[in-house]
Amino acid sequence: MVVGRRDGRRELSSEELERDMERDTPFRRFRQRLQGRREAARQQPEPADEPQLCEHLVAAPARDVGSPSTCEEHTDEDGPVVHLRTCLACGYVGCCDSSRGRHATTHFEKEGHPVMQSAEPGESWRWCYVHELLG
Structure with a gap:
């Protein structure tokens, strides 16, 4: 289904959006960077439960x-x-x-x-x- 926008530009259908995500688009590169950051964050050591004391x-x-x-x-x-x-x-x-x-x-x-x-x-x-x- 294609939906119109107020600014006159047309929105992508779900099929077009899916194809765009598979191609090398800025959106895909953004998702890859975001996924990499999430994985890096998961690999960070958990903060210690005990506070550091002087x-x-x-x-x-x-x-x-x-x-x-x-x-x-x-x-x-x-x-x-x-x-x-x-x-x-x-x-x-x-x-x-x-x-x-x-x-x-x-x-x-x-x-x-x-x-x-x-x-x-x-x-x-x-x-x-x-x-x-x-x-």
């Missing part, structure tokens, strides 16, 4: 940090504490970057302790400030 995260495994109730340096002028983080080097408890005080980051900048762990209930993720990696 030496700081390897050296500071997640542990029970308890349930701290407040940031050690937070004042009334800092506003509310959003989330708490615990330094895995010394146990310092600071507020996250969503809190105005940003005391966990300030602790890293002052002390150089690279890894903080979330102190929120049910969370055990860690953050390496040096490499900006989640572990």
